[in-house]
Amino acid sequence: DTEVTQTPKHLVMGMTNKKSLKCEQHMGHRAMYWYKQKAKKPPELMFVYSYEKLSINESVPSRFSPECPNSSLLNLHLHALQPEDSALYLCASSWNLATEAFFGQGTRLTVV
Amino acid sequence: GIQVEQSPPDLILQEGANSTLRCNFSDSVNNLQWFHQNPWGQLINLFYIPSGTKQNGRLSATTVATERYSLLYISSSQTTDSGVYFCAVVGAAGNKLTFGGGTRVLVKP
Numbered sequence: 001d002t003e004v005t006q007t008p009k010h011l012v013m014g015m016t017n018k019k020s021l022k023c024e025q026h027m028g029h030r031a032m033y034w035y036k037q038k039a040k041k042p043p044e045l046m047f048v049y050s051y052e053k054l055s056i057n058e059s060v061p062s063r064f065s066p067e068c069p070n071s072s073l074l075n076l077h078l079h080a081l082q083p084e085d086s087a088l089y090l091c092a093s094s095w096n097l098a099t100e101a102f103f104g105q106g107t108r109l110t111v112v
Numbered sequence: 113g114i115q116v117e118q119s120p121p122d123l124i125l126q127e128g129a130n131s132t133l134r135c136n137f138s139d140s141v142n143n144l145q146w147f148h149q150n151p152w153g154q155l156i157n158l159f160y161i162p163s164g165t166k167q168n169g170r171l172s173a174t175t176v177a178t179e180r181y182s183l184l185y186i187s188s189s190q191t192t193d194s195g196v197y198f199c200a201v202v203g204a205a206g207n208k209l210t211f212g213g214g215t216r217v218l219v220k221p
Contacts, residue, residue, distance in 0.1 A: 043211050045208050090155065098202050101209055108153065
């Protein structure tokens with residue numbers, strides 16, 4: 001099984017809302033990632049967790065707050081987002097930072 | 113950081129045609145993957161190929177690590193092959209998967 005599951009698939013939120021994106025994998029992978037993808041652009045890395053510790057933060061604004069409660073779960077907490085944060089948010093996982101990565105189907109976020 | 117360039121940016125094919133997509137990278141790599149992104153946004157793994165040649169059905173890929181490029185071959189293209197193809201790498205000195213700009217493929221019936 002090479003499945004990474006993301007919920008919800010679609011999310012519409014206001015600029016004052018607080019919401020969370022969830023990602024789950026049961027492949028025993030120890031690295032998990034959040035990527036952001038705008039229309040007609042490649043995915044851009046936001047955060048990397050390795051062995052449940054944050055190892056990379058690509059200078060992401062603090063209105064995005066990642067959390068890795070255990071080795072199978074990755075959350076992205078959203079607060080006070082801007083309309084320009086509307087995008088496809090992709091979660092991925094891999095055994096380690098150099099091995100094959102597998103992506104979830106993404107959450108399409110719209111900020112109104 | 114490592115630079116990844118894909119060509120061509122856009123490709124229009126007639127069903128049944130063959131094509132080659134190219135990925136150039138600026139440094140040695142520990143990981144190179146090819147993905148197909150479908151219209152719903154799902155990134156589908158095609159190949160994990162930091163070096164060598166692999167084949168899977170009508171698709172094959174070759175990475176020449178010493179010359180810092182990889183090629184994805186699509187043979188007998190079908191309309192379901194439409195979408196965006198991404199190459200992504202982890203540099204030998206790096207620790208993150210970096211994507212190229214993608215090749216947008218449209219296969220016409």
